[in-house]
Amino acid sequence: MADLDDIRDGREYGVGVAQRTDGFFLKGSNNLDWGMKDRLSRIFNPATGRTVMLAFDHGFIMGPTSGVERIDLNIVPLIEYADCLMCARGVLRALVPPTCRKPVCLRSDAGTSILTELNHNVVIDIQDAVKLNASAIAVMVSVGDAATEAETVANLYQAVDAGQASGIPVMGVTAVGKDMARDARYFGLASRLCAENGANIVKTYYTEGFEKVVACCPVPIVIAGGKKLPELEALDLAYRAIQSGASGVDMGRNVFQSEKPAAMIQAVGAVVHQGLKPA
Numbered sequence: 001m002a003d004l005d006d007i008r009d010g011r012e013y014g015v016g017v018a019q020r021t022d023g024f025f026l027k028g029s030n031n032l033d034w035g036m037k038d039r040l041s042r043i044f045n046p047a048t049g050r051t052v053m054l055a056f057d058h059g060f061i062m063g064p065t066s067g068v069e070r071i072d073l074n075i076v077p078l079i080e081y082a083d084c085l086m087c088a089r090g091v092l093r094a095l096v097p098p099t100c101r102k103p104v105c106l107r108s109d110a111g112t113s114i115l116t117e118l119n120h121n122v123v124i125d126i127q128d129a130v131k132l133n134a135s136a137i138a139v140m141v142s143v144g145d146a147a148t149e150a151e152t153v154a155n156l157y158q159a160v161d162a163g164q165a166s167g168i169p170v171m172g173v174t175a176v177g178k179d180m181a182r183d184a185r186y187f188g189l190a191s192r193l194c195a196e197n198g199a200n201i202v203k204t205y206y207t208e209g210f211e212k213v214v215a216c217c218p219v220p221i222v223i224a225g226g227k228k229l230p231e232l233e234a235l236d237l238a239y240r241a242i243q244s245g246a247s248g249v250d251m252g253r254n255v256f257q258s259e260k261p262a263a264m265i266q267a268v269g270a271v272v273h274q275g276l277k278p279a
C-alpha cells in the first residue's frame with residue numbers, strides 16, 4: 001500500500017537551468033529509439049565509442065574449422081576480454097554461458113554452406129532474437145554477386161523492418177562478391193548500400209583508402225579480421241582501420257587461431273580502445 005500521508009511537495013525544480021539533452025555518442029544513431037541506443041551502448045563502449053566483437057559464427061557455413069572445434073574450450077575462455085559476442089543461435093544456446101553478461105550480435109541469416117554456393121540465405125524470426133536477448137542481429141549482404149545480391153539485400157531489408165519493430169539494431173555484413181576487387185570503391189559501395197537500407201552497423205574489410213569508406217558510410221563500421229595473419233600484421237590491420245575511422249573490429253580467426261588467443265584479443269583491445277600502435 002502506497003503511503004498517503006507525508007507526501008512532500010517538490011522544491012528543487014531547477015527553474016532557469018536548461019535541461020541537459022545529450023547527443024548520442026555513435027555516428028548516425030542520434031535519432032534512434034531508447035531501446036536501440038541502449039543495445040548499441042552495450043556493444044560499443046560509450047567511453048571510447050568503439051568495440052571489440054569476438055566473431056565465432058564461422059561454423060554455420062564452414063563447420064568445425066580450426067579454432068572453433070570446441071567452443072567450450074576455445075572460445076569461452078576468451079569471452080571475458082570481448083565487448084560483444086557474435087555467433088549463431090545454436091552455439092549460443094548450447095555453449096555460451098548465459099551468466100557471461102556480454103551483449104550478443106546474433107548471426108541471423110542461414111542457408112547455404114561452403115559446400116555449395118554461399119549466401120542463398122533466409123532470415124530467422126526476430127522473435128528468436130528477442131528471446132535470446134540479442135543486442136543486435138547480423139545479416140550477410142553480397143553486393144556485386146549476381147546470384148545472391150537481390151535476395152541478400154531483401155534479407156537485410158526484412159531484418160531492418162523486424163529489428164526496428166523490436167528495438168534491435170541490425171549489422172549488415174558485406175560478403176565480397178566473387179568477381180569484386182577488394183578496394184575502397186567496392187567496400188565504399190557495399191557499406192553505403194547496407195547503411196542506405198537501414199543497417200545500424202556495417203561490418204566490412206579494411207583496404208587502402210579506408211578513410212573514404214568510413215567517411216561516406218553514415219553509421220559505424222567495424223572490420224572483419226579475415227584469414228589468419230601473423231599477429232603483428234593483424235594488429236596493424238586493426239590499428240590502420242581505427243586510425244581511418246573504424247569504430248572497432250569484429251574479429252574471429254586472427255584471435256581464435258592465434259597461438260595465444262587470450263593475449264591476442266587483449267592486444268586487439270588495446271589497439272581499439274587505447275589507440276596503441278603495434279610494434
Ligand code: 5RP
Nearest residue numbers: 055224225226250251252253
Ligand atoms: C562471416 C563473418 C565472420 O564472423 C567474419 O568474417 C569475422 O571473422 P574473421 O575475423 O575470421 O573474418 O561474418 O560471415
